[in-house]
Amino acid sequence: MTSSLVTSVTIDHSDRLRSVPDDRYNRERGIHLRFIQVGNRFLVQAWGSAFPEDGGGGYQGTLSLSVDVVRDGIEDLRAVWQRELIDHVDPGVRPTRRPFVDEWDLSAPAEHERADRAALALARAGYTLFCLLFANGDAGLKEIADHLTRALRGGEHVITVESDDVFVPWCMLYVPLSDQDSVWASGYRWRPEGFWGYQHLVEHNFSRWPGFDSRIALPGALARVGLNVDHRVDEEYPPTPYVAPVVDFFTENAVTTVRTSKVALAEAMRDPAFADHIVYFGCHGRVGGTDERAYLVLADDEKIYGTEVLAWLSGMALPSSPVVFVGACQGGQLASVFYPAFGHHLLHHGARCLVGPQIDLPRAFARVYALRLFAAFLVPHTRLGDAVRGLTREFLDRYRNPLGLIFSLYRGIDVHLAPGEGV
Template sequence: MTRELPAEVTIDHTDGLSRVAGASYNRARTINLRFIELPSGQGYLVQAWGTAFPEDGGGGYQGRLLRPVEDVNASIDVLRKAWQSSVIEHKYADPDTKRIHHPFADGWNLASRALLDRVALPLARAGYNTFKLLFGGRDEGLQTIRALLLAALCRGANVISIESDTLMVPWGMLYTAPVGEPAYPAENSWSFDGFWGYRHVIEHTFTRIGDFDSRIHLDDRQVVVGLNMDHNVDQQYPRTPYIAPIIDFFTERAKVVLRRNKNELADAFQDPLFPDHITFFGCHGKVAAFENPYLQLGDSEKIYGADILAWLADAPLATRPFVFVGACQGGQVCSAFYSAFGKALLNNGARCLIGPQVDLPPAFACEYSRRLFTDFLEPGAKLGDIVRSLARTFVDEHSNPLGLMFSLYRGMDVHLWTQ
């Protein structure tokens, strides 16, 4: 006689048998760094853990970056300006036509390794200087972190998460020399392998949030893409159209919701049935010294971070979308732009965000967007791997360093999930 034993489910880790118990969709990080701002802007408390920091029985790794916060931010701005001046604003005059060309802004496939190497050396030096400012100093704890960090970075590729709510660094632009090269980049003694964004998978994270899921669930296997677009961009840059090609790209591959003005965006963000799995901004953006940063769609109405906070005050974005910011002149996602838009979105439902660190040329924006989403629309493809792969591809195959200027926020393991 078969007996049935009484059973009661008290904890169900399978979500009603809809997933395998204990399954993890996130990779282990080899390097975790946390920067906590000290009182009165005196610097940062730095904490480190992960396989790069061995357990030796001596306790956790911790040090202090004793530089005023304003000085640290100023050094980060110098790094961004180096990219802006050396790459985006690089120009030459055609000897025959006398026409001024901006090779990195006019196109994306340069096919000139000599030009790439020439502009990249000052970028490597600026990236190295910023690394030294962030991890240098006389504090013994920070010196230990720096030594172990350099050893891990030199050994090979790492999976890196940097957590801070206030320190915003273009981590992919930092430079630490590979094995066998001098610490300070010199002529013929540097390589792209030293750029963090070329060699490693990196994300910037923030104070922990509960119930984070790296999977974007597609119940009916159809991706919904919200395109928040400004067609005026193509009128301003008719030789390198960006908006129309991206609309065509997504229309062929997903269900598209097109929003052309501020009112349509406001209605969408306040709709309990907000549909986006991917929220894409292709528009004008502005970060100015004496005005709050803003975005503009086709109606040219300014969209401030305060608008987004108001629209999402009652409820977050229900689908927790992946947000891509492809705003021309909308660089500086960290600092002023991040504070206005990135933080507002990530704290109110956005699952992750990608944005540029310097001005985004439309030609490159278009090609980068198409390649990133061609890969991401394949279920299971993880965002962090795609970002690193694109950085390498543009350097290796197209002599273009601009793939390194995109930063990924809280989302290296984010992917589409159809099961």
């Protein structure tokens, strides 16, 4: 005799059993690369779904170029972006016009040729650095490059590049979509999908930090934001509202503390009750003197060095594990000489993520980018990496502006606000 089982569903989170919900908050990386300095060379390791398990062991190769040559190549890439986007002045136009600085929307038909010409130069520079990093090494590196190129052309990936030794603007790298395409051909047409930061979710990470959690637990309905700013930025010629609109936005949408001095920032970071979920710098960043030491400056004109931040955090960690956003104007060189120290100190003293630009940040663009980024990120469960990539695509597709690609995430693809979670 056959009996039938009697069942009933009282709570169903799977759409009538048609799907199983995925509540993982850290995504698997399809591409994970590691660069380790060994002597005067870099050892490159790779794993993830883009690198098939074939029984032959792990993927590893050696970059034959010296450390100095690699770092020169990185600076060459930044120099092209700085020249094409920030320093470019329309010839013969009076008063002087810098299209990517004075404006952020370049979607008008009259701007198309200029925007495409700049993007082609950026694509060529991005592919040049890609070749420098992955086409100059031993057989192991070639194998990594072959799998990497195939994966990059095959669709979207989640990418982590880990290194304490070299800091590449990964989102600005470019790979043509076919072996038949030569970026140096006179008729080459660049494609937005060739840029890493447009097609993929990309982060730079440091060596492992145990206990990392992508969830920012909110004790209440609103995030707490520390705004470390210099309002004088808005008054510089030509007067451009940047800091004030950002302060107004956060004041309306978060619990906000405004700091304008080095002493106030130091006091806050030293406080065991430090509660910022987002730490925002809307100020100046500069490289000063012959020693090329970089620093941030708030309204009191006191230089803030990365070593001082380390001293403030000695023996302690930021209890709120914040996201740190560096929106420092005139701070392009910070990417190479400030983020490695500043970001490393913050991430190893509790910060969850650091976001910052790789070249000088125009104020008009900075305002719109910050407002749109945090309007998206303040929505609970919106992952920071998705918000960054979404903006990159919007600016390039809709406004023909590639500046979204200049932002790098130092850890944090999956970071999100998680109200009510006991993390």
